Amino acid sequence: MTTVKVALNKVTSKHLFMGSAILVNGGNYLYNLLLGRILGPEAFADAALLVTLLLVLSFVGMTFQLTTTKFAVLFSGNTWTVFKSTMYRYALMFGVCTGAVIYLFSEQLQVLFQTENHGMFKIFALSVPLYFFMSVNRGRFQGKHHFGKLAATYQTEMWSRLILTFLLLLLLPLESSLLIAMGIALSFIFGLFPSDIKNIQVFAKERLSSAHLKEVWIFIGLTAGYELTQIIINNSDILLVKHYFNDTDAGLYSSLALIGRVVYFVAWMFVMLLMPTVIQKQKDGEPTAPILFKYVFFISALSSTIVLACYWFPELIISLMFGDAYISIAHLLWQYALATSLFAISNIFAYYFLSLNQYAPVILSGILGLSQVVLVTLYHDTLETVVQVQIIAMVILLIAQVIFFLIKNSSSSNNNDLRDVRPRTL
Structure with a gap:
């Protein structure tokens, strides 16, 4: 006991x-x-x-x-x-x-x-x-x-x-x-x-100060911009496939997307914990990068496991989850899982930057999100092509997020080094 x-x-x-x-x-x-x-x-x-x-x-x-x-x-x-x-x-x-x-x-x-x-x-x-x-x-x-x-x-x-x-x-x-x-x-x-x-008055007359209201609206705009890119990246493929393909192909693709997005839904769980922790540490003047590293490691390990499972046992996974009627889409399962895994990892970086009020990752995600829509619109001859153009877009997005982090982290380290300079005596 x-x-x-x-x-x-x-x-x-x-x-x-x-x-x-x-x-x-x-x-x-x-x-x-x-x-x-x-x-x-x-x-x-x-x-x-x-x-x-x-x-x-x-x-x-x-x-x-x-x-x-x-x-x-x-x-x-x-x-x-x-x-x-x-x-x-x-x-x-x-x-x-x-x-x-x-x-x-x-x-x-x-x-x-x-x-x-x-x-x-x-x-x-x-x-x-x-x-x-x-x-x-x-x-x-x-x-x-x-x-x-x-x-x-x-x-x-x-x-x-x-x-x-x-x-x-x-x-x-x-x-x-x-x-x-x-x-x-x-x-x-x-x-x-x-x-x-309790005590919530939706139409109360009292208002936030102009300074606080400005701070709130800046963050709303920043967050809304990023969430818009999330909508585009995470859902545009299903909507476009529903538009360009017949109902049977659209249904098959939807089953593929559902299985392949396991990583993303689990990553969401870590984002819920990441954001308030990073904001609090920044408020307290503590380093925030270790939190990022921890969650990136978790999601990377999980992603690798899922992609390998989808590569080795695609027909078994499809059959167990949806049945034999969906088996024709099995060969694309690991590729879709890879695309989603790359997105999930880059997403951890993006929410980390969002917590620190960094604008550039939102712009990067927006550009790559739109490029994904353009690529699928131009290249949708087969479902295989739709998946592969997404992999290309997500690889570029993740590389861009990592490069931005390295630049910002290097800049912060240099600033800290300058602040730590002390007069030396011989």
Whole structure:
């Protein structure tokens, strides 16, 4: 019993969050795998489009979450109280506007992505404001290191989506895409728990000072710019394949993308811990590079393992996860995993720089993100070509991030050396 107590005492809230994040990623994977198996490649194409839209929404939501995280560390007292209300207000206003645009253009989206109906986009649109409100909530927990509550909100969202979606598919005689959209919308409601929004006045009259507001908007702009590049890099390939290829090929590619993105989803877990730690260390005047090295090592080791497994056992992995109907895409699995691994590692560098208010990595990612879209638009004769042009873009992105880090680190070291010069005596 004593040994057990000692072991439990060593378990921190960060460890619990890591365990919870693994469970959430596993649950989300199970959700996608079951959809793929139940629906088949053709119908899964529409389902995968909704999941991709959910990922796009999560990247936009990260702008609100990371901004709240950063200033939860930096602000205190009345400034923090006013800031919270401000972020909830921004999130609701942006969510309502975004949802309205998706709703109004639902028919055009149906034509663009060749879906069976436009009702799925309308249902999705109605839920958008809830997601952004939830993102601010998560940023509060993340910045204040309330990792237990942060884990709980991800758990409630994941389990409700997993259970409710398949109950709806089982019980209601409607098109699968409509039912999946309903499941996603309902999961956002459950994801609001725990909310912990006491004393939050969304439309309070008190405002941040002009200096603080400027600081907040600069970071929002920087983060939004980077999250936009994340959306482009992480999701443009699926959207373009859905546009250029038939439903069967799009469904096959979606299964490939889902398996290959294991690395990215695990890297996300480390980003949640990286950012508040780097901001706090910078605030305290401590070195931040060791934190970067630790997480880059973890993700690199994990990436290598997954890429090798996909290279050695592609057909087995595809068959176990999605079934024999998807086996024709197996030969591309390791290549897609490689592209995602390169992106995941460069992503750790990017969020590290973002924590330190460095603008150049955002610009680099934006350029490479757009280049990926251009390459896929120009070269999409086969699914193999689509994957290979992404590898080229991600190699260039990672090299650029590493070079930027070396330059900045060398510059910082030289400045420290100059400050450490002391008069010498003979």
